[in-house]
Amino acid sequence: MYSQGLNGQNLDVNETPEFLAAFQARIDADEKIEPNDPMPAAYRKTLIRQIGQHAHSEIVGMLPEANWITRAPTLRRKTALLAKVQDEGGHGLYLYSAAETLGVSREAMTEELLSGKAKYSSIFNYPTLSWADMGAIGWLVDGAAIMNQVPLCRCSYGPYARAMIRVCKEESFHQRQGYELMISLCNGTAAQKAMAQDSLNRWWWPSLMMFGPSDSDSQHSDQSTAWKIKRFTNDELRQKFVDATVKQADHLGLSIPDPDLVWNETKNDGQGGYDFGDIDWDEFWKVVKGHGPMNKDRIAARKQAWEEGAWVREAALAYAEKQKQQTAQQVTA
Amino acid sequence: MTDTAQTPLWEVFIRPRNGLAHRHCGSLHAADATMALQAARDVYTRREEGQSIWVIPSSEIVASDPNDKETFFDPAGDKIYRHPTFYDIPDDVGHM
Amino acid sequence: MDVANANVDIPNQASLISQLIRLGDDHLVLGHRLSEWCGHAPMLEEDLAMPNIALDLLGQARALYTYAGSLENKGRDEDAIAYNRLEHEYTNLLICERPNGDFAHTMLRQLFFSCFMHQYWQQALSSTDENIAAIAGKAVKESDYHVRHTAQWVIRLGDGTDESAQRSLDAVQQLAPYVNELFETDDIAAACAVNKVLPGPSSIEAGWNVQMSDILEQAKLPMPEYQMGQSGGRQGRHTESMGYLLAELQFLQRSYPNMQW
Numbered sequence: 001m002y003s004q005g006l007n008g009q010n011l012d013v014n015e016t017p018e019f020l021a022a023f024q025a026r027i028d029a030d031e032k033i034e035p036n037d038p039m040p041a042a043y044r045k046t047l048i049r050q051i052g053q054h055a056h057s058e059i060v061g062m063l064p065e066a067n068w069i070t071r072a073p074t075l076r077r078k079t080a081l082l083a084k085v086q087d088e089g090g091h092g093l094y095l096y097s098a099a100e101t102l103g104v105s106r107e108a109m110t111e112e113l114l115s116g117k118a119k120y121s122s123i124f125n126y127p128t129l130s131w132a133d134m135g136a137i138g139w140l141v142d143g144a145a146i147m148n149q150v151p152l153c154r155c156s157y158g159p160y161a162r163a164m165i166r167v168c169k170e171e172s173f174h175q176r177q178g179y180e181l182m183i184s185l186c187n188g189t190a191a192q193k194a195m196a197q198d199s200l201n202r203w204w205w206p207s208l209m210m211f212g213p214s215d216s217d218s219q220h221s222d223q224s225t226a227w228k229i230k231r232f233t234n235d236e237l238r239q240k241f242v243d244a245t246v247k248q249a250d251h252l253g254l255s256i257p258d259p260d261l262v263w264n265e266t267k268n269d270g271q272g273g274y275d276f277g278d279i280d281w282d283e284f285w286k287v288v289k290g291h292g293p294m295n296k297d298r299i300a301a302r303k304q305a306w307e308e309g310a311w312v313r314e315a316a317l318a319y320a321e322k323q324k325q326q327t328a329q330q331v332t333a
Numbered sequence: 334m335t336d337t338a339q340t341p342l343w344e345v346f347i348r349p350r351n352g353l354a355h356r357h358c359g360s361l362h363a364a365d366a367t368m369a370l371q372a373a374r375d376v377y378t379r380r381e382e383g384q385s386i387w388v389i390p391s392s393e394i395v396a397s398d399p400n401d402k403e404t405f406f407d408p409a410g411d412k413i414y415r416h417p418t419f420y421d422i423p424d425d426v427g428h429m
Numbered sequence: 430m431d432v433a434n435a436n437v438d439i440p441n442q443a444s445l446i447s448q449l450i451r452l453g454d455d456h457l458v459l460g461h462r463l464s465e466w467c468g469h470a471p472m473l474e475e476d477l478a479m480p481n482i483a484l485d486l487l488g489q490a491r492a493l494y495t496y497a498g499s500l501e502n503k504g505r506d507e508d509a510i511a512y513n514r515l516e517h518e519y520t521n522l523l524i525c526e527r528p529n530g531d532f533a534h535t536m537l538r539q540l541f542f543s544c545f546m547h548q549y550w551q552q553a554l555s556s557t558d559e560n561i562a563a564i565a566g567k568a569v570k571e572s573d574y575h576v577r578h579t580a581q582w583v584i585r586l587g588d589g590t591d592e593s594a595q596r597s598l599d600a601v602q603q604l605a606p607y608v609n610e611l612f613e614t615d616d617i618a619a620a621c622a623v624n625k626v627l628p629g630p631s632s633i634e635a636g637w638n639v640q641m642s643d644i645l646e647q648a649k650l651p652m653p654e655y656q657m658g659q660s661g662g663r664q665g666r667h668t669e670s671m672g673y674l675l676a677e678l679q680f681l682q683r684s685y686p687n688m689q690w
């Protein structure tokens with residue numbers, strides 16, 4: 001969250017073994033890395049990729065929920081949903097800002113999203129088909145996101161950690177509003193409860209996929225962990241999520257769509273935890289590679305907003321330029 | 334489309350309440366100062382976080398070079414006589 | 430004239446309820462339109478700015494409906510009024526239901542409305558009805574900001590590039606027919622103005638013109654020629670787009686009637 005070009009940031013670092021060892025020593029000592037600090041190119045690149053993906057996920061993530069703002073069933077629900085989707089835009093903005101401190105512009109990141117080069121969370125490539133999906137997304141998707149995000153508040157890169165602290169603080173209402181929405185459906189009529197169950201059925205597995213590939217298949221994990229960009233593995237976080245969510249579903253009187261879900265008291269070093277069924281990784285990769293139900297629609301919507309907004313951004317710049325010139329003329333006159 | 338033209342980046346500083354200093358809280362993009370100030374209000378004070386906002390073009394900030402860290406900051410390290418604990422005062426004198 | 434005298438007058442009470450619902454409808458319907466932008470704004474910063482305005486409008490609608498419901502005393506809460514009526518029972522200004530169009534159109538529509546409402550709420554601060562004065566106390570600050578934000582955009586778009594200037598000019602022409610209705614003062618509105626319970630809309634016209642010509646001059650745009658304008662919103666006669674708006678707004682309440690959400 002500082003200028004991308006503070007002091008003419010020199011991105012070239014001579015990555016001698018001594019430099020790399022000293023950098024790792026700083027990380028190991030829990031020192032934060034700040035924008036102008038010399039850093040290995042791979043550290044910078046990893047962060048740009050991860051923060052960029054995270055920002056894109058927030059921005060694309062506005063769309064499935066924005067789909068229901070105009071149809072929200074009460075004014076209270078409508079204002080809560082609108083404020084929540086707005087927050088997601090804010091989170092994308094904080095994260096783009098954090099990435100910009102690494103020397104990449106928001107425009108460049110946006111281009112990468114629109115061209116399909118940059119990825120975002122696969123969960124947002126599923127459609128929101130009922131009002132209950134607003135509850136399930138808040139409860140499950142934001143719940144999973146919080147599991148992922150809380151450790152990032154301690155990430156080694158200062159601007160990312162600071163952005164995440166702000167995000168987590170704001171996001172605390174998101175999961176609660178989703179769960180509260182589910183409660184009112186589950187306490188409602190049979191039709192409402194069926195709507196809630198159907199929504200859980202559709203969002204459960206994609207939510208588990210949000211934690212990313214299994215540790216054995218994750219290409220980025222080891223180095224990111226050493227750099228303290230990542231603090232827990234995908235599978236650790238996924239397990240934590242399942243363990244926390246099952247009793248929340250019980251409380252709602254909803255059943256999790258997994259016949260293999262069973263309590264296993266030997267899990268988590270004897271504290272107990274749930275065994276759960278196999279994730280359909282073919283579906284996961286299919287969606288990640290752009291073939292989910294909504295991939296094309298989501299990108300098309302972002303592209304349309306960006307392209308149709310071009311004349312607005314240009315006009316604002318043109319006006320600012322005119323004002324600058326007028327001020328300059330007044331000074332010389 | 335001229336997407337090569339980039340909307341400038343601004344740094345945002347917010348005073349949470351009177352009596353406290355403005356504190357850096359993030360950045361944003363805006364074409365000019367008026368819009369930057371409004372965007373800062375809309376982005377960074379949605380939960381009553383502010384009583385006053387400063388926005389500054391990021392390009393106008395002059396920062397010290399991390400490579401100067403030793404020259405700039407290490408010399409202050411051994412000036413322990415600047416700190417109150419350097420001086421011995423008998424306990425029975427009370428708080429001073 | 431004191432509050433008690435204004436409120437025991439039964440015809441005035443009915444007028445007041447109608448007028449509060451009209452105002453509530455304005456804010457609900459325009460807030461609905463603005464929220465359609467969510468996730469699709471020209472820049473991320475504006476994706477935060479527009480929902481802020483929409484949330485203010487929805488908050489005002491809720492306050493107005495709630496007060497109308499309490500005066501009416503028939504057990505209707507904010508949602509019963511907001512969701513459970515037929516199209517001809519909605520009495521918002523037509524300008525509020527006009528489709529968003531492009532960003533220039535949306536900003537100018539908001540400016541026309543907010544400039545009116547800001548002056549309206551300023552007058553309502555000294556309402557003889559303390560509930561209305563309280564609603565105005567909050568709304569006057571919010572609408573002040575709506576005017577500022579949208580005026581800045583209208584100026585930038587009007588005096589930006591050739592394309593933005595043309596789009597802004599188009600917006601002035603497209604919205605001009607819906608300006609006159611802002612100031613219309615029928616019997617219901619007049620009845621509310623008698624005891625200074627609510628401002629008479631016609632009393633805002635001069636001030637609106639002063640402020641708008643100042644802003645539009647800076648934007649290098651002409652004033653809208655609105656004297657031959659459209660009318661009917663206050664009587665529940667809408668434009669073609671209203672039915673679609675209500676189809677969305679009421680979708681769940683119509684599909685699943687009488688449920689708690």
